[in-house]
Amino acid sequence: MATVLITDDAAFMRMQLKDNLTKLGYEVVGEAENGRDAVEQFQELKPDLVTMDITMPEMNGEEALKEIKQLNSNAKIIMCSAMGQQSMVLDAIQAGANDFIVKPFTPERIEEAVKKVL
Template sequence: MSAKVLVVDDAAFMRMMIKDILTKNGYDVVGEAENGADAVAKYRELTPDLVTLDITMPEMDGLAALKEIRSFDSNAKIIMCSAMGQQAMVIDAIQAGAKDFIVKPFNAERVIEAVSKTVAQ
């Protein structure tokens, strides 16, 4: 059975890119969200095995969403996505419980490496 993934990014193009990479590699993208508040709601509804979570988003950013999800599911497997130059935010995210991070623009091999490693944990 393939892992169920929730893809969260405020940019539809980025969601489409990561969804394409994941589905081509056998992962089941069960939902998408365009902000942190939506991500928390979808996480509760869909109970995915893994979340890819953008850091910079409107309404609720990725760090706040990460903390919110981990507050009710301490075993949540979340990979943060960030643009270049957001190292401080990435460190905050890892300290808050993110399992890994991937940098935009997405490199398909790096995405799959991060996802397969995190799912296996």
């Protein structure tokens, strides 16, 4: 069973992602509220996949993505963005993100992205 670390500053979004991923048979091993938290938990938990919100306090998703990629260049990361963040998504893809999903999520899109990345 693949393990996932969910990163989003909104508890509601983490809950929604966790619900969807659990139903798809993945194990959510951690939840982070910001990029700094995500980097720390990534080192500790070594998940198979990280979902990363782009806009967060303390450290944004793109900065966290870069730090995680420095720790492990093979890290699998799916960026989560709101509508209208295309340029940030492109920057994240160039920095090594494997895919992205746009809020509001559909269970189908989550499944498609995760299967593609893993």
